[in-house]
Amino acid sequence: INCELFTCDAATKKLYEKAKKERIDTVWDRALAMQPQCGFGEMGLCCTNCSMGPCRIVKVSDDGPKAGICGATEDTIASRNFARAVAAGSAAHSDHGRDIALALYHATGKIRVKDEEKLFKIAGEWGIAVEGKDASRIAREVAEKALSEFGKIFGKLLFLKRAPHKRQNLWDELGVAPEAIDREIVEVLHSTHMGSDADYRNIIRQAIRAALSDGWGGSMIGTELSDVLFGTPVPRKVEANLGVLKKECVNIVVHGHEPTLSEAIVMAARDPELLELAKKQGAEGINVVGMCCTGNEIAMRHGIPMAGDFFQQELAIVTGAVEAMIVDVQCIMPSLATVAKCYHTKLITTSPKAKVPGAIHMEFDEQKGLDIAKRIVKEAVMNFKNRKGEVYIPDVKSEGEIGYSLEAIIKILDRVTNSFAHPSGTVKPLVDAIKSGVLRGAVAIVGCNNHKQPHNSCHVTLAKELLRRDILVVTTGCGAHSCIKAGLMSKEARKYCGKGLATVCELLDIPPVLHMGSCVDISRILVLLSEVANYMGVDISDLPVAAAAPEWMSEKAQSIGLYAVASGIYVVLGVSPAVTGSENVTNYLTKDLESVLGGRFEIEKDPVKAAEKIAVHIENKRKRLGI
Template sequence: NITTIEQMEADNAMLKQNACAVCAETYDDRVKAQSPHCKFGEGGICCKNCSMGPCRITAKAPRGICGADAHAIAARNYLRSVAAGTSSHSDHAREILHVLRNASPEGNYKIRDEQKLLSLAKEWEVPTEGRDIYDIARDVADIGLMEFGKPEGTQRFVSRATPERQKVWAEQGILPRAIDREVVTAMHMTHMGNTADAEFLVRQGLRTSIANGWGGSMLGTEVTDILFGTPTVRTTEGNLGVLEKDMVNIVVHGHDPVFSEMVVTAAEVKELTDYAKTKGAKGINIVGLCCTANEVAMRHGVRMAGNFLQQENAILTGVVEMMCVDIQCIFPALPQLAECFHTKFVTSSPIARIPGATHIEFKPETAFQQAKDIVKMAVDNYQNREASKVCIPPSKKNAVVGYPTEQIIKHLDGVTNSHVDELGSYKPAIDAIKAGVLRGAVAIVGCNNPRVRPDYSHFEIMKELLQNDILIVATGCAAQVATKAGLLNYDAKYYCGAGLRRVCELVHIPPILHMGACVDISRMMLLATGIAKDWGVDTTQIPVVGCAPEWMSEKAVSIANYVVSTGLDVYLGIEPQVSGSAQMMELITEGTRKITGAGYIINTDPHELVKNILAGIEAKRTALGI
């Protein structure tokens, strides 16, 4: 029994009424106000990189004042998106590396996965013998931080890719140097008067993106696991129904677990839960939104209130005592909306300051005390809730989450005949693909987006792929669509084709594996790489592809580029903003194939996109002779 898209939309409509009742504006009002969208922006052919402009390309004016044409302008804008996306994931990782560097047994942050730290230390040749774990952590953090600005060499994690991939990157001149170097080079290349040849801008986009996927994001994932524990399989719930009528509800929203982990810990302090009871509440209910939800669900089973386009809806329930946010994907509209209710809106990072918010700058040295103060503030706000404004949609679903590569391998080991086969390999999955029981796998990732019917594309694509015996791995807001639908369940096997169902039963997994937040798409790159290595081929040969049905952010542009760089095709349900240049459309769909062996396939109709995906997977199978 899955929640249909119509049910989800009925919940939204109910909350919209709540918004109207308090005269609050929501994103759909602003979509109307912004429609129709600017055609120049949509096509990527508006340039304001210098003050001779802005210049817009038309049939009458095919060049900007400096002479840049549509191709140069669209490519420069596109590369700037990749640079911004790479910066976001990488700066997030850098913050966490600083926390690791200062971790101590007496401090607020400790090391929860020593094994993972030791294996990274080994990979980076940091001495471990007889050393204190925190000294090792400091050395590892220092090396990690050097990945951002080292004067020579390439990203260390590149050595984790298949040998064929490393060769491609080297031969094509897209091996990423220091992370900051690639971002700065991208900004430099796009400054007025530099590169105007679209192909070279696209190449730098690939290189900058690898500095994300095989640099910043991978560092972020590794260090988050070291500090907060590598996720394990656990059960939780998702959708707005996880908000509780008689509890103090705190929503943690954003991406950086350094903040949310501490809030989750503080909410468990007895003194505070007792305090909540003195205020008439049954307890404290922490729930997550966006990627923060994925992070805390995978490590603590904290329930997930929803994805990107539900951030306003959470406040519209009227039962959120506090929404506290860290970085990325936070609507600047939220403080104003919170004012229509009793909700306190708290920002915590200098990276994301929003007018109207209460700003409490979160510092690792004082983190626990600050988190306790924040939770207390929420508890104190419980008495201000207005009964007449309360409206919680009942919808919620059980979800099984927490499948990093370590857990996938563990499950596969469970079905391996350990007398004959080696443990710790993807071989059972490869055998199932070779036998055709599984046709392949698709990584479904990314946001939801009001440019299309929100969540619908995800939902349709997921259902159809499952029916066609395609295993799905999911992260980010896409994973939360699966959660809301009820597809992250063992029972979801009933929506699968016979082959996939058998695999789910044998390995004891749901047909959609929740691999985490968007930084954790790095885990997906390691998964594809592990499969390719155990198969004895390159990543570009295996029947595994990426799909972002409703992507919206610059992070997503960077991700799509590094997935393509890794040799995996990316199926997009939203068109990148380069359509004003035929050359750019050709470069992103076909041109990159000559560089990395992969490219985009774009189709805004989800049913057509599924057909494209299935054809792509079958073509890979045929090429492999299976």
């Protein structure tokens, strides 16, 4: 394959060439071997929900089945498949949230929480009395309440109250306000069981409930309690791309999602005894770097370098310089075990929920976190001397400023607030900039990598197209990795901005693309939008904003997309979800939902056209607001 065509990232190109020379198959090679991909699956027209199947609906000719063996139509099958993917995505994010809540629960009394202010704020929001209690006790009560959100018997999710009143009322009217998180996911699985719900609108309604229980439930719990435990991110500089690996050091790549593991590894790697041991093995030190969302989490809180995105995980091992890749859950390619076998790299799985054949399993338990982390780091250190073959680390890295949590953004806005005698601690300066038209609007660019789109270049092209139109970009997940690698999180990136946005960035001393974290941290964006909408006295759907996932692939991304739409946001997808076999379902998601929820999906593969469509959407919203 000509890698010039599939990626715009220089480190990826160089390491792909090395992989080819060393006969290593990567994600791109397997994608090529998979062609042509199954049309039934691609259109969402294959059903395996019962053992009378698999059934598939034939669309391309008049011949062939137009219903499944049970009579399920294309609408039923496509919407069921869509809803099940959303439920799986919501489950993954929410289970991450639950694990963080459990970590907080078990941590109380043993460690000091890092952000007491946030702890007290959440306690206040959730009606937990704080008088006469120490932080440790409050943390336990907050953790208990968070855990009960997953299975409580009655009542809506507590964080829904953060949404604008209009939005909350709309959710109530439509019957989509989620209750217990686990139950919403279970209900998708139940209602899409063979012979249950056959009405595509009703199936999508339940999928919306499950998705909202992710964004305003599981993900938000994950983000907020991670901040409480490990600290709320503040802006800091980090390096990014595979060039952050160091030839002379023990290199440890931490990959996956949950910060409980990665925080412990970061701490363990600073242990003087292990550092000494590393030196004895002939290394200069221990270099911990982060991959995918774990990369975002530890970069934001510790300034640990961001080694790479989803499509770079195999290539990290191909450098020959990685002593251990330590993984937990989600977005971990099973191929890593095969690639690792060709080098000296130890692939270490740590979660009982995600074992990989061929990997070493060292189960992580946050109650014995540091001890286990030290044992894992020791495995890496002792592996340094086993390097074999050519070690090649491309000299490709960039630098950017990351860690723009909502709290950090508000603090930055306070800089101008104070100088103009505005009330501090609000989003007023941001609203003023939008109202005046200096800033036309804001867009979240999020999501993964997908071989159906050129790697990184869709994220980066879209971001640049928006910046020049004076549209601020916020980003998370692998989208954030793309942007920092392309230099869009540095102050110099102002050169890509229109005059208005460049002025705003200069005044606030920020880059034009703001890193807001990992994928669960899209909940930060929901809260920011709510703050802006509340300040303006409107709903989220009235704001000149949009979201885009130009290279998405995961079920989690499908859940995010749907909760964003259900929160009133226009969401542009670069890869179509598997629903196009049903015109009704496709139209419902891309057109009709707008009149119901104020948000909708748009499918647009081309990032330049996506930017044009987003710009039109933003200008229409501005007109309607009279600004």
